[in-house]
Amino acid sequence: MIVTITGANDFARQQALRKLVANxxxxxxxxxxxxxxxxxxxxDRLRASVESLPFLSVRKLVVLREPSKQKAFVEKIGDILxxxxxxxxxxxxxxxxxxxxxxxxxxxxxxxxRDFPELEGSNLxxxxxxxxxxxxxxxxxxxxRFLVDRLGANQRLLQSEIDKLVHMSPKxxxxxxxxxxxPTPQSTVFELLDAAFSGNPARAxxxxxxxxxxxxxxxxxxxxxxxxxxxxxxxxxxxxxxxDAIAKEAKMSPFVxxxxxxxxxxxxxxxxxxxxxxxLELDIRLKTTPIDADEALEHYLLKIAL
Numbered sequence: 171m172i173v174t175i176t177g178a179n180d181f182a183r184q185q186a187l188r189k190l191v192a193n194x195x196x197x198x199x200x201x202x203x204x205x206x207x208x209x210x211x212x213x214d215r216l217r218a219s220v221e222s223l224p225f226l227s228v229r230k231l232v233v234l235r236e237p238s239k240q241k242a243f244v245e246k247i248g249d250i251l252x253x254x255x256x257x258x259x260x261x262x263x264x265x266x267x268x269x270x271x272x273x274x275x276x277x278x279x280x281x282x283x284r285d286f287p288e289l290e291g292s293n294l295x296x297x298x299x300x301x302x303x304x305x306x307x308x309x310x311x312x313x314x315r316f317l318v319d320r321l322g323a324n325q326r327l328l329q330s331e332i333d334k335l336v337h338m339s340p341k342x343x344x345x346x347x348x349x350x351x352x353p354t355p356q357s358t359v360f361e362l363l364d365a366a367f368s369g370n371p372a373r374a375x376x377x378x379x380x381x382x383x384x385x386x387x388x389x390x391x392x393x394x395x396x397x398x399x400x401x402x403x404x405x406x407x408x409x410x411x412x413x414d415a416i417a418k419e420a421k422m423s424p425f426v427x428x429x430x431x432x433x434x435x436x437x438x439x440x441x442x443x444x445x446x447x448x449x450l451e452l453d454i455r456l457k458t459t460p461i462d463a464d465e466a467l468e469h470y471l472l473k474i475a476l
Contacts, residue, residue, distance in 0.1 A: 171259040172251060174277045176267050177286030181325035186284060190261060194231045202227040207235045213242035220260050221253045231259045238264055244273045251280050289325060290425040294318055298328055307336035313344050320347065322354045323425055355386050359394040360429050367436045371475035375468055388463035392453060399446055401430040406442055
């Protein structure tokens with residue numbers, strides 16, 4: 171067995187690795203497992219490990235974490251895979267791979283290649299509801315969507331929070347989520363801008379001040395506003411194209427694109443151009459002049475909302 175585990179979904183990668191290792195240990199014991207880090211171990215040592223025979227066991231499992239850190243390993247990957255001992259199971263963990271590289275193509279062709287992208291949209295919502303059920307709780311789809319909007323799409327964070335919420339209350343409702351979780355900065359910027367663009371200045375200011383109470387610095391909020399306005403601009407320019415088509419061409423998350431479409435629908439092209447220009451001017455002022463950052467950002471939000 172030679173398996174490659176890759177992809178941006180750290181949670182899913184870890185789950186897959188744990189399952190493979192646990193299954194091997196159940197049959198052959200943990201003494202037959204060897205773990206090597208490509209950032210610390212030289213290429214010849216990595217290669218020797220996968221080619222050598224097991225000691226005091228019928229089989230051995232070698233787990234190589236990012237062996238691509240060693241150039242010599244990458245250059246000889248075809249020969250290395252061909253030389254893996256019959257009695258050795260090999261797991262190669264590469265969180266980030268260049269799909270254009272010969273290394274990627276070799277792993278994809280010659281190993282059991284398992285790619286774990288980040289879950290998004292309905293897939294993430296379905297996972298959250300299912301995971302809550304597996305932990306002995308209940309989480310309706312609408313409440314799961316609120317949880318994702320509040321905390322972001324990081325699956326590991328969502329797992330931890332769902333574990334906590336099930337312990338607090340097996341029936342996870344929006345009220346339970348609001349009471350026992352703190353919104354993350356990235357998820358709140360959608361709410362912040364949405365409130366402003368919806369003509370709700372009180373809500374926009376409350377969300378801004380909530381972020382500041384969470385110790386999020388003005389420049390960090392500024393960076394998120396710039397990031398969000400960039401996406402809104404791209405979405406608006408894309409016209410009637412679907413969120414999936416926009417996400418694919420612009421190399422963005424479909425989940426983020428769908429959220430931004432809600433904001434883009436409320437704005438005209440000239441309005442977006444003005445907001446981007448004003449945001450650029452504000453960014454320059456914040457970085458070059460001694461102004462009150464909170465006052466300047468709140469003024470920008472009020473200008474949008476009023």
